[in-house]
Amino acid sequence: MYYAHIRWDDRGAAIASQTVAEHLSGTAALSRAFAEAFGAGDDGELIGLLHDLGKCTDGFQNRLLRDGPRVDHATAGAVACSKYYGRFEDAACIAGHHSGLPDFGNVRTDCAGDATLYGRLKKGIAEQYLESCGESGMTLPDLPRAAAQPDRLCASFRTRMLYSCLVDADFLDTEHFMDGDRGRGGYDDIPTLLARLEKYIAPWQNPQNELNRLRCDILNTCLEAGAKAKGLYTLTVPTGGGKTVASLAFALRHAAVHGMQRVIYVIPYTSIIEQNAAVFRDILGAANVLEHHCGVQLDLSDGAPPEEVRRALAAENWDIPVVVTTAVQLFESLYANRSSRCRKLHNLANSVIVFDEYEIIGLNLKSQLNQGFRGLVLFLLTLKIADKAIHRRQYAQNRNLSAERGAASLCSASTRHTLPTYISFRRSTELSARVDLHRLPLRHSTHVPVARAA
Numbered sequence: 001m002y003y004a005h006i007r008w009d010d011r012g013a014a015i016a017s018q019t020v021a022e023h024l025s026g027t028a029a030l031s032r033a034f035a036e037a038f039g040a041g042d043d044g045e046l047i048g049l050l051h052d053l054g055k056c057t058d059g060f061q062n063r064l065l066r067d068g069p070r071v072d073h074a075t076a077g078a079v080a081c082s083k084y085y086g087r088f089e090d091a092a093c094i095a096g097h098h099s100g101l102p103d104f105g106n107v108r109t110d111c112a113g114d115a116t117l118y119g120r121l122k123k124g125i126a127e128q129y130l131e132s133c134g135e136s137g138m139t140l141p142d143l144p145r146a147a148a149q150p151d152r153l154c155a156s157f158r159t160r161m162l163y164s165c166l167v168d169a170d171f172l173d174t175e176h177f178m179d180g181d182r183g184r185g186g187y188d189d190i191p192t193l194l195a196r197l198e199k200y201i202a203p204w205q206n207p208q209n210e211l212n213r214l215r216c217d218i219l220n221t222c223l224e225a226g227a228k229a230k231g232l233y234t235l236t237v238p239t240g241g242g243k244t245v246a247s248l249a250f251a252l253r254h255a256a257v258h259g260m261q262r263v264i265y266v267i268p269y270t271s272i273i274e275q276n277a278a279v280f281r282d283i284l285g286a287a288n289v290l291e292h293h294c295g296v297q298l299d300l301s302d303g304a305p306p307e308e309v310r311r312a313l314a315a316e317n318w319d320i321p322v323v324v325t326t327a328v329q330l331f332e333s334l335y336a337n338r339s340s341r342c343r344k345l346h347n348l349a350n351s352v353i354v355f356d357e358y359e360i361i362g363l364n365l366k367s368q369l370n371q372g373f374r375g376l377v378l379f380l381l382t383l384k385i386a387d388k389a390i391h392r393r394q395y396a397q398n399r400n401l402s403a404e405r406g407a408a409s410l411c412s413a414s415t416r417h418t419l420p421t422y423i424s425f426r427r428s429t430e431l432s433a434r435v436d437l438h439r440l441p442l443r444h445s446t447h448v449p450v451a452r453a454a
Helices: 020-038 041-050 058-066 075-085 088-095 117-126 152-179 190-205 210-225 243-257 270-284 306-317 327-334 363-373 385-398 403-414
Strands: 003-008 014-019 232-235 262-267 289-292 322-326 351-355 378-382 423-426 430-433
Touching (some): 003 020, 003 058, 003 152, 020 041, 020 152, 041 075, 041 088, 041 152, 075 088, 152 306, 190 210, 190 243, 190 270, 232 243, 243 262, 243 351, 262 327, 270 289, 322 327
Parallel strands (some): 232 378, 262 322, 262 351, 289 322
Antiparallel strands (some): 423 430
């Protein structure tokens, strides 16, 4: 019998063991469930079943039971994946599930032992890593050999998403065996959070002045739009129009209607993150909201309060209904190759992602996001053009100019580089906003900025 993990007591005596078969089956089940969110359940299960195949060797058992020398226990599964299934992206996930996703390298020029995927596979084949493995006790699925993915960028994102599924499943299964229940999960579901939001905004539905009437119109428009089809949406709201709650209303309604799992807010400034997170905690309950940025202290130490431990655990993989984070945190995870940063990526699938202050993100990053997320997640974009229009209106009033003409001129110039916005003014003192909450296609145009994709 081959063991994957041993739990020891303080005196160095073994008190519990987990077999390789138990660990592989547990990891495969979790990995499949995660990958099904973006249509790759079979691949998720396969990499879970093969990732620790190299533990079925005398060398690893000696390492585990007798503190012997380190051994490479990942390459054998990667060899099996490439040899029997021709799935080199899956093999990369297996090869790097501890050390990080490797560079694929060049299949013709890489030598055995190079740090690339092909170098590791060649070494594994030459030194018969696979043949040295004993029986894992697992039955492998009957899957066809993989077809080549013509879009390299999409293939790279798909590989990272599968890698995320594997490393999170591996961590969770190992954690459960080694530490038991650490307090993960137990959050309210999306329909419950939507009901809580609707109760919170119910008193607002009888506005007593013109400004509150406009805020209610914006809020109700967002709620109605939340029931529409998945896609790319924009929301433009003037300052003071209740954008924070209105966007949350759209996101929760959309997630509830489409069976989506979470809402992720991406905001460039920590001051705005702190404000929004405080509002969300007040509405939805602190246990359902994760504020994740460098200014938040996360505590996993012994003796830490359970709610602190729970929040720290949620920061590892974003397995919580509402996440409020920075653009830096998201981008570093999207393009990382280390397990700790990539672990949360699979939870972006089947989520509503809200980008605030989207216009300050560079066009090259917008292009990569648009292509990488195509078909996986929904984007909800919020712009600040309305704020600029308000300042232009105030300036026009001071100069005795037409506020409507001034705002229209500004918006016309601004939309050359951003999504269209619709702002109109009534007389010189009243502002009304038409919420432009419409779905946009998810394909990228090379002739105009991606934010205005046709």
